[in-house]
Amino acid sequence: MNTPNEIEFERQLQRRGRLDTIKELEKQESKNYYSGTKSGRWTLQDHYFPFAEALREINAKALDPKGLITTRNISMCALYMKHYMEVLNPEWIAAVTLKTLIDSYVRQKGNAMPVKMANAIGRRMEQEFEGHYNKNNTDNEIANAARKRSSKKHSNPHYRYRSTNHITKKKCIEKDIAPFESWTSKHRNRVGLYLLEVATMYGIVKWDKVYEDKKQRHVVYTDEFINQIIENEENLIARAYSDYPLIEAPLKWELSNEPAKLNHSGGYHLPELRKWQSMLLKNGTDTVFGEKTVELLNTLQSTAWRIDNRTLELAEVLIEKRWKIGSCLVCEIEKPERGNAPAYIVEDEEKLKVWRRETSILHEAYHRETNNAYRTRQAVSLANEYKFKTFFHSWSCDWRGRFYPQQPWLQPQSTDFEKSILKFRDGCKLDNDSLYWCKSAIGAAYLGSKISYKERVKWTEENQKLIRQIANYPLDTRNEWAAAKEPWQFVQLCFEWNDVVVTGKEKFWKVPISADSTSSGLQLLSAMRRDCVGMKYSNLLEPETDDAAPEDAYTKVLEIAKQSCEKDASKNYLLQYLKYRKVGKASLMLSVYGGTPYGIRQKIREALNEKHIIIDKASLSELTKEINKASKKVFPAAYQALKWLRDLAKAAHENGAESLTWSTPTGDSIHCIKYDIEKTIINTTFNGKIVIGDFNTEEPDTNKEVSSFIPAVVHCYDAAVLKESFNDWQHPITLIHDDIRVLPKDMDRALDRIKDGFTSVVSGDALARLADDLGVSEEQLPRLPQLDGDLGNVLKSRYMFN
Numbered sequence: 001m002n003t004p005n006e007i008e009f010e011r012q013l014q015r016r017g018r019l020d021t022i023k024e025l026e027k028q029e030s031k032n033y034y035s036g037t038k039s040g041r042w043t044l045q046d047h048y049f050p051f052a053e054a055l056r057e058i059n060a061k062a063l064d065p066k067g068l069i070t071t072r073n074i075s076m077c078a079l080y081m082k083h084y085m086e087v088l089n090p091e092w093i094a095a096v097t098l099k100t101l102i103d104s105y106v107r108q109k110g111n112a113m114p115v116k117m118a119n120a121i122g123r124r125m126e127q128e129f130e131g132h133y134n135k136n137n138t139d140n141e142i143a144n145a146a147r148k149r150s151s152k153k154h155s156n157p158h159y160r161y162r163s164t165n166h167i168t169k170k171k172c173i174e175k176d177i178a179p180f181e182s183w184t185s186k187h188r189n190r191v192g193l194y195l196l197e198v199a200t201m202y203g204i205v206k207w208d209k210v211y212e213d214k215k216q217r218h219v220v221y222t223d224e225f226i227n228q229i230i231e232n233e234e235n236l237i238a239r240a241y242s243d244y245p246l247i248e249a250p251l252k253w254e255l256s257n258e259p260a261k262l263n264h265s266g267g268y269h270l271p272e273l274r275k276w277q278s279m280l281l282k283n284g285t286d287t288v289f290g291e292k293t294v295e296l297l298n299t300l301q302s303t304a305w306r307i308d309n310r311t312l313e314l315a316e317v318l319i320e321k322r323w324k325i326g327s328c329l330v331c332e333i334e335k336p337e338r339g340n341a342p343a344y345i346v347e348d349e350e351k352l353k354v355w356r357r358e359t360s361i362l363h364e365a366y367h368r369e370t371n372n373a374y375r376t377r378q379a380v381s382l383a384n385e386y387k388f389k390t391f392f393h394s395w396s397c398d399w400r401g402r403f404y405p406q407q408p409w410l411q412p413q414s415t416d417f418e419k420s421i422l423k424f425r426d427g428c429k430l431d432n433d434s435l436y437w438c439k440s441a442i443g444a445a446y447l448g449s450k451i452s453y454k455e456r457v458k459w460t461e462e463n464q465k466l467i468r469q470i471a472n473y474p475l476d477t478r479n480e481w482a483a484a485k486e487p488w489q490f491v492q493l494c495f496e497w498n499d500v501v502v503t504g505k506e507k508f509w510k511v512p513i514s515a516d517s518t519s520s521g522l523q524l525l526s527a528m529r530r531d532c533v534g535m536k537y538s539n540l541l542e543p544e545t546d547d548a549a550p551e552d553a554y555t556k557v558l559e560i561a562k563q564s565c566e567k568d569a570s571k572n573y574l575l576q577y578l579k580y581r582k583v584g585k586a587s588l589m590l591s592v593y594g595g596t597p598y599g600i601r602q603k604i605r606e607a608l609n610e611k612h613i614i615i616d617k618a619s620l621s622e623l624t625k626e627i628n629k630a631s632k633k634v635f636p637a638a639y640q641a642l643k644w645l646r647d648l649a650k651a652a653h654e655n656g657a658e659s660l661t662w663s664t665p666t667g668d669s670i671h672c673i674k675y676d677i678e679k680t681i682i683n684t685t686f687n688g689k690i691v692i693g694d695f696n697t698e699e700p701d702t703n704k705e706v707s708s709f710i711p712a713v714v715h716c717y718d719a720a721v722l723k724e725s726f727n728d729w730q731h732p733i734t735l736i737h738d739d740i741r742v743l744p745k746d747m748d749r750a751l752d753r754i755k756d757g758f759t760s761v762v763s764g765d766a767l768a769r770l771a772d773d774l775g776v777s778e779e780q781l782p783r784l785p786q787l788d789g790d791l792g793n794v795l796k797s798r799y800m801f802n
Contacts, residue, residue, distance in 0.1 A: 002161075006268050009246070013241045014240075014242075014272070016242040017243075019046075021237050021240035022235060024038070025037055028040075031156065032101070034103050034106040035099040035102045038236055040106075042235075043229050044095075044102060045692065046767070047098055048098065049094075049200075049692065049693075051089075051098060052090040052091045054198060055093060055195075059081050059082055063082060066212060073193050074194055081191075087129065088128060093195070095682050095687075096504070097121055097199065098703060099124075099690070101205070102483040114218070115189065116663050117219050119188060119193065121196060122183070122190070122192030123188060123192070124686070125188075127161055127686045128684055130180045130182075130685070131150060134146040134168050135147070139175065143301070149167055150164045152364075153367075153371075161686050178272060183622075187681075203224070204439060205222060206221075207219065225336070243409050244407055244410070245305070245392060246268070246269075248269070249276075249301060249436035250266060251265070251268070253294050253298055254263075255290075257295045258288070259280070259286040259671075260278060260280040260287050260288060261286070261287075263279040263280070267395075267396070268394060277396065279301065285659075285673055287399045287400075287669065287670050287671045288668065289397060290664075291727075292666040292724065292727040293397060293723055295728060296403070300395045300733065301392060304732070305392065305393070305410070305425060306422075306424070308495075310492070311421050312383050315380055315421070316380060318475075322334075326417060326486075327415035327416045330483065331366060331370045332369060333362065333366055333369065334366075335366055338361055338363075341355050341356075342645045360361060375418075376417065379409065379414075383421050386410060393406065393411055399670070399672070399720070401664065401715070402715050403719065410422065416486045419489055423492075423512070423556070424732040424743065427506075427510035428508060428509055428746070429507065429508060429666040429745070434745040436457060438460075438501070440746050441513045442467065442493045442494070442497060443456025443458070443459040444462045445484055446463075449550070449802050450550065452550070453798070462482075464502075467497055471494045471497070474491060476497075481494070493497070509743065510743075513742060515740050515742075515750065515754075515801040516736075516738065517801055517802075518799055518801070519538050519553055519588070519737040520714065520721075522538045522635050524721075525635070525637070526540065526635060526637060526720060527762040528569050528766045528786075529637035529641055529787055529789075530790075535789050535793070535794075537551050537556055537634050537635065539798075541793050542796035551799070552583035553584075554582075555583040556584075556634050557627060559630075560630035561578050562578050564629065564630065573619070577613070577615065577623050578626075582606075582607035583604055585707045586600050587624070588631050591607075591642060592711070593714065594707050594708065594710050600624055600627075605620055635688050644781070646710060648770065648774060650774045653702045653705070659673035660672040660705055660709055660774060661773070661774075662713075663773055664719075665724070666724055670716045672705055674701045675699060676701040679691055679693030680692050713770065720761045721738075723757075724756075724760050725754050725758075733746075733750075754800065756795075759791045759792075759794050767783065
């Protein structure tokens with residue numbers, strides 16, 4: 001059978017995607033969850049606010065002595081509906097009503113009996129009021145128990161409600177607290193009928209007779225509402241396709257002076273797929289990409305990939321045995337049986353309770369682990385599909401100019417495990433120089449990249465026996481390789497080393513070797529300011545000795561913070577927290593990428609929680625201050641630049657700019673615009689989170705633009721370094737943000753190019769150019785002076801990319 005060409009293959013992806021979408025819609029229909037599907041949400045989004053307004057108006061008229069409401073049920077219910085709208089706002093009631101209506105439509109496939117429809121609406125409303133009662137009219141223990149159980153994952157709304165109801169009533173009786181008083185069926189139906197009649201006046205449904213049974217009135221959905229559901233579903237299905245890798249090289253992108261969001265020239269071969277995938281990852285800005293961006297996109301798209309069958313087969317065995325290692329996630333327990341309690345347990349009420357509780361915990365664990373392992377299962381399944389195929393990824397950029405594959409599966413910007421099942425189609429023969437990089441990569445995958453190249457190479461040379469054992473007996477040695485920093489990439493490198501270097505079974509090395517920017521944001525800002533201190537600690541300078549390890553800015557921050565706390569007796573208690581590298585990392589990482597003081601504090605708390613250390617609020621606040629102070633000592637000029645960039649964005653807005661646009665040294669025009677989003681979030685008790693509002697306002701949000709500006713500048717410049725370095729690259733390459741992956745024989749050339757590219761991008765006064773682009777004069781915002789650092793020293797750096 002002939003291999004289908006790319007056009008036919010993409011048509012298969014289209015058919016497959018549509019079938020999967022239809023299957024998922026049918027699955028949600030069967031579960032009565034259609035309102036939670038994308039097409040269901042699209043339909044309801046237009047109706048939430050208008051329906052809530054109609055609810056207000058109709059109820060107000062019913063309460064007005066002069067009002068004319070002809071429906072008797074609305075008049076009878078108006079008073080307590082007024083109270084209900086004060087307890088739960090009209091938007092909440094509208095959301096629950098509309099969700100019930102659309103779920104009922106799909107379940108009934110059209111007409112429905114009024115009593116059943118009213119009962120369904122009334123029941124959901126009762127559940128929401130019960131949730132509100134438990135939250136506000138019981139004690140904290142009952143409220144927390146109800147909240148925890150009603151939001152329990154891996155359980156459907158019916159069982160969540162039943163168990164929540166059971167737990168809260170039981171606890172209320174124990175504590176002599178009045179439980180929620182269940183509505184009578186008559187009241188439930190009356191409330192449901194009231195809301196059904198509002199929906200009739202609003203225009204979603206109407207009352208009519210149907211030919212099948214003229215004696216019984218039915219609720220009939222209006223043509224407009226039905227057509228809206230059908231249209232949204234058809235749009236969803238029409239846009240569906242399986243976004244898997246391509247089997248032929250993607251179409252090349254063409255240079256255009258138009259915004260990248262309008263450029264659909266490259267990527268998929270089918271025009272109907274390309275129209276959903278522009279050169280811009282999300283079509284929100286008017287960023288325009290220059291020639292070097294286009295060239296690098298096409299270079300990335302020309303890199304051919306294969307599945308690494310060795311790691312794939314190893315993963316399949318581990319999954320079968322339910323052994324979880326690293327990011328290869330599996331459910332480690334068998335699916336528990338439902339019911340079938342032994343006779344001796346059934347006969348003992350207390351034992352039966354314990355058995356049910358333990359079985360419930362097992363079921364929850366099984367569903368949780370199974371859900372968590374979904375990506376692993378899907379990756380393995382697709383890897384088997386592509387097992388003997390050469391494949392490619394089409395690429396696009398986000399609005400800042402960073403590169404991303406358009407296909408989310410079998411791509412290099414993923415987990416450690418998923419990276420390990422990929423290799424380049426085209427390999428290289430090894431010489432002494434490339435052997436050095438192979439050894440370094442193996443040592444880094446096992447120990448991490450915070451040690452010197454010499455130490456990485458030394459570890460590989462001293463552990464040849466272990467590497468061979470792992471390659472030949474990966475199951476027996478799983479505990480050894482599972483301990484690696486990147487276990488799956490480590491075991492893949494062991495396989496490759498054994499096959500190419502040890503046994504000579506393979507002539508060409510095909511596993512990518514990586515080099516990651518040590519700290520691109522701090523490197524860029526320090527180099528722009530020519531700050532020797534910041535350049536030193538971001539590894540832009542030549543190491544002091546050949547054996548020196550790369551500088552670790554995070555550890556340096558901890559050292560300076562320790563010195564400060566040791567000098568001040570009142571702060572000695574903070575020393576216990578200054579032992580963990582991630583504590584030092586929090587401030588540096590988040591400050592450069594737009595982090596808030598609150599965000600930095602939370603990141604430090606998370607770092608300590610990982611070590612099972614609890615810190616009180618006052619201590620956390622004091623610790624954060626010390627970490628921030630130390631960070632500014634390690635990177636003084638970079639932190640000045642961060643404040644200056646924030647002032648620059650504000651000054652541009654003061655000049656009347658509604659968006660921020662600037663150019664990069666590689667010819668891109670970056671456009672930053674953020675819109676104010678008017679939305680209301682309703683966290684219903686049993687019907688999930690409902691987001692309603694206007695997501696397409698044309699009102700710029702200048703505060704968001706200011707907070708986005710700093711990380712955007714950093715990201716567009718770290719992308720510019722790669723564009724300057726690799727736009728005309730002729731060898732296999734892939735990118736993971738500011739991480740490059742190439743063949744070992746190409747690494748020396750790649751690192752040399754990066755040094756040249758970096759110095760080119762930050763040459764001159766990059767910050768002053770930004771101010772000029774944004775139209776901010778020197779009188780408005782004085783330019784930051786450059787210091788005495790020499791960019792020429794960057795060319796001698798060893799660990800700039802590490």
